[in-house]
Amino acid sequence: MNNNPTILIIGGVAGGASAAARARRLNESARIIMLERGPDVSFANCGLPYHIGGEIADRERLAVQTPESLRELLAIEVETLTEATAIDRAKKEVSVRRLADGSTDTIAYDKLILAPGASPIVPPLEGIQDDKIVTLRNLQDMDRIKAAAAEVDSVLVIGAGFIGLEMAEQLKHIGKQVSVVELQEQVLPQVDPEIAAPIAAELRSNGIELVLQDGVAGFKREGNQITATLNSGQSLTAGLVILSIGVKPESGLAKDAGLELGARGHISVNPFQQTSDPDIYAVGDVCETADPILGERAAIPLGGPANRQGRTAADHIFQGDKALEYPGSLGTAIVRVFDLALGSTGHNERRLQAAGVDYGHVTINAHQHAGYFPGAQNLTLKLLWDKKDGRVLGASAVGADGVDKRLDVIATAIVGKLTIDDLCHVELSYAPPFGSAKDPVNLAAFAACNIRDGLTDVVYEFPTDEDTQLIDVRPADLAQIRPIPGAVSIPLEQIRSRLGEIDKSRPVVTVCALGKMSYFATRILKQNGFNAASVVGGLALVPAPGK
Amino acid sequence: MNNNPTILIIGGVAGGASAAARARRLNESARIIMLERGPDVSFANCGLPYHIGGEIADRERLAVQTPESLRELLAIEVETLTEATAIDRAKKEVSVRRLADGSTDTIAYDKLILAPGASPIVPPLEGIQDDKIVTLRNLQDMDRIKAAAAEVDSVLVIGAGFIGLEMAEQLKHIGKQVSVVELQEQVLPQVDPEIAAPIAAELRSNGIELVLQDGVAGFKREGNQITATLNSGQSLTAGLVILSIGVKPESGLAKDAGLELGARGHISVNPFQQTSDPDIYAVGDVCETADPILGERAAIPLGGPANRQGRTAADHIFQGDKALEYPGSLGTAIVRVFDLALGSTGHNERRLQAAGVDYGHVTINAHQHAGYFPGAQNLTLKLLWDKKDGRVLGASAVGADGVDKRLDVIATAIVGKLTIDDLCHVELSYAPPFGSAKDPVNLAAFAACNIRDGLTDVVYEFPTDEDTQLIDVRPADLAQIRPIPGAVSIPLEQIRSRLGEIDKSRPVVTVCALGKMSYFATRILKQNGFNAASVVGGLALVPAPGK
């Protein structure tokens, strides 16, 4: 590479702009050209829903940088409204089309960085080509949705993933009637169902209509209204439809240039973000990187990975193999839905099952900070580990507060290859407003070790067989007010004196509100010779049958 | 050990009660006796200041468990108002005195767990024996202070550590005039001075008088008022004095019994919390455990370690050497002071210097969550690492929000022996209300690696030599409104075109508001052949001379 190399970047937002900025800091004399199809660069994609809902009032705040500021601060040649249309790897040249006048051109590169992102999936359904059926990816989409939303009373959101739910929440904030349709039987199919369940309840209690396990068969426009017919036959009518069923990598250019793609169409890269052509890098939503947990491939369309992958590509261009490798993506993600937050890191059960991993899992409920301090609220934390060696494989959590902190701790633990034993003793900050002497992360690890060590047996659902004795160990008054069908009430503090009432020849399952008292009860029963197990997470996690 | 061993526990709060609870869960048939000198067990020591200030309104909330609940739920024999007075290791017997009637007794043990905690240090100063000079350790102290505070207008807090500042804040909440005296030249001497500085400002801006670098020489009582004379000669008068200058381990019993103590009088234990007598364990504030970072000893008087050490002792009694070891303490700690939080984990500069470690450090300023999302506030994060291998050795942070999260992430990183390289890529949860695509932890690690890799040179203070050219790279308007004495203003975006104004033969130091723009400027200057460095943390961290 010569002393004044030309770094050409396709895509000017998260991955592309990060690469450009780091490249400039590493090298003052390189020519850095950034091509962007749209009119904007460096905007906060992740903030788009919040401007529609008015929570980010000032549109300008979404421009993290502008073409001008990138030129001024970083001497980057920014070409907006310029689309890359082909890559000639032999000539090391990219063909471009200037969208303002339709003119074309070619630009030579020494190193090419592909950061074109991903585009919203638009399935080929009947009636889908309609200006009232929209997707959200950039500021123009945002402006369009904001304007359209102002003129309608009701909005139909298709897809209950992260973006779909952010949109549902924000549209509700501005007074719309909102329905959400999701093909899976749960919202947020990225996380395990029991962790997502409180979010469904939160949406409903905020007046959002939720239709689960149903897909859209087609749309019909009548006047200003769109009617979506669902697979079930049900139909829903709204003034505006937001499609948010996922994204697909914009890897067309790469594919046409013969670069290696992964199974789902993402560009394959090595830990320096190099594609199969060493002069071409790919970063962000378009690429597929390592899954450091399972040693497989991972394509994670999120802002953090895009930013840091962009930085990695720049590092490798100027530092060569001494550059810091991108270690792969865990998929740490979070979403706020009204008063709750939900997130996850690493793998969920479905993924681990698919990979054939023999994993254990437990879910605990605990306060996010000292229970005796005002504002204590429940946090539900699920931890998954490898039965082989206790290594943490993933976690998910839901609650009003403190979800992000616990996920971040566990994400860091995954990077450190920590085990559930290690997590028993991670020493987290504790003062009453911030945590507890035993943080929920410690408690989840305790509970995990207790299962692993056979101190307790657990079930994850209510027993359905006739033989099993279900014992409700909650305080007597609670058991009376809200009895659990089929359960005998023996409050925890009476168990030792009432063992005679339980049949030792039949299995016993204990249940309580949060899963803690039933664990205590199970310990007593097991040591007294009973075949006992407790319901993980208690009623908070597994609502009693008939509820 | 026989099948129904007697586990005797001295001390019934954090460490003692945790050991008792875990012991019972591990063994239904053991006799578990817990001796407590005071009338209460299992109370929330950490909540005491907040009841005095009314933030925890209900006193009963501070009783996490009661003697009755421990008996009912865990079948623990709780003996309150019972003081252990001697340990006979040969006979495996403890002498006790019942404080209600002064009677004495002996209790035999198979295993003994010492969890007597630590007591507030009361220096032998003139006039210190006065009922208006108090310390805070238990509910009785709390009641006494609450009652006394109600009758005075002003309170003098001696010692600006965690508890001292919590008390100062809470007393201010209930309208008292509060002065704080601290011997060191900073508040919170546990953390590096620049991180503690915003807390001093926060205290002062909330109307608290702060006297630093001055100690109390003696007290004088006049009527209802106490006057403290300071070493400087200054005197302060208040209706009530709270002594919070630290704690010392209650290791008298252990010492008398010939157990091995550490250099500062704590009981030495192994990773199973066993003392030099294998049948005697020590947990909590009274013991000295491992410092996993430096491989030395650590005595950390905090709730988390006490709870988990108690659990460890119980584990070892019933599981033997298969039990999970206590890995030592990092000293992760946090405190809220009005609208700010401050905390640290691992080691600070003073400690690393004392240990002769060749460490690097950097401090960054960043928003706690996306800057474009409402509520973004500055967070200051300091990271320390081993220059030998990049391993993270410690961190401290101060800010309005998100301090606990970053410390917990870094505490976990320390457990995983992660390096600053690893922290560049920890993948933390990001959605606008929770974080940023590049989390402050990532940014601190980037900045650390940039220093380590020689991409930038840094200074931690303003240059004082005549030769060095100080360049203020902030926007021109800011530089004009609040000029930095001795600095030439060249806004970042003009640096490239105004290089000719800077003397290449003399050193250059760049400065900005937060330390980021000056880093960018330094990169430009270095690549243009200047001997340049930037002021770490900018004006936010190192106020300009003359300010």
Ligand SMILES: Cc1cc2nc3c(=O)[nH]c(=O)nc-3n(C[C@H](O)[C@H](O)[C@H](O)COP(=O)(O)OP(=O)(O)OC[C@H]3O[C@@H](n4cnc5c(N)ncnc54)[C@H](O)[C@@H]3O)c2cc1C
């Ligand atoms: C509404 C919304 C909310 C989100 N919320 C979050 C969140 O809370 N947290 C999170 O981590 N992530 C979130 N994301 C995802 C995050 O924004 C993306 O992962 C990230 O922006 C990907 O970066 P990228 O550089 O790969 O692609 P992008 O940021 O999408 O940038 C790609 C750019 O390339 C341009 N481009 C494409 N093809 C060409 C071409 N041929 N020529 C020229 N230019 C081209 C596109 O116009 C686009 O501007 C959100 C995304 C959206 C849309």
Ligand SMILES: Cc1cc2nc3c(=O)[nH]c(=O)nc-3n(C[C@H](O)[C@H](O)[C@H](O)COP(=O)(O)OP(=O)(O)OC[C@H]3O[C@@H](n4cnc5c(N)ncnc54)[C@H](O)[C@@H]3O)c2cc1C
């Ligand atoms: C005001 C205050 C605020 C705090 N805030 C925090 C915080 O925010 N975060 C944090 O992590 N930590 C905090 N701590 C520290 C934390 O409470 C202690 O680290 C923890 O309680 C130590 O547990 P322990 O079991 O060793 O001792 P303790 O909890 O103090 O229990 C020891 C008990 O043993 C009894 N005892 C002593 N000697 C005998 C004897 N000979 N016979 C019988 N009984 C005996 C004592 O009466 C005492 O009740 C705070 C402490 C105080 C006082």
Ligand SMILES: CC(C)(COP(=O)(O)OP(=O)(O)OC[C@H]1O[C@@H](n2cnc3c(N)ncnc32)[C@H](O)[C@@H]1OP(=O)(O)O)[C@@H](O)C(=O)NCCC(=O)NCCS
């Ligand atoms: C903003 C953008 C252009 C990247 O710019 P950037 O300069 O690399 O990123 P930041 O502004 O976060 O600054 C990071 C740099 O400043 C340094 N830095 C930050 N704070 C610092 C401080 N207080 N002291 C010293 N250095 C600091 C970091 O080390 C890093 O420099 P390096 O990469 O050379 O190590 C790009 O991220 C972008 O376009 N973002 C918007 C789009 C987006 O991210 N979307 C998805 C999420 S909404």
Ligand SMILES: CC(C)(COP(=O)(O)OP(=O)(O)OC[C@H]1O[C@@H](n2cnc3c(N)ncnc32)[C@H](O)[C@@H]1OP(=O)(O)O)[C@@H](O)C(=O)NCCC(=O)NCCS
């Ligand atoms: C409360 C106290 C008596 C200890 O009791 P404890 O039962 O060990 O502690 P907790 O109530 O936190 O419960 C933890 C136990 O419940 C289990 N648990 C907690 N939530 C659970 C859930 N949802 N599902 C299953 N198990 C759960 C944990 O695994 C642990 O059991 P284990 O040790 O056998 O693994 C003791 O900590 C105490 O006295 N605290 C007050 C004083 C104090 O700590 N002061 C300093 C800080 S203010």
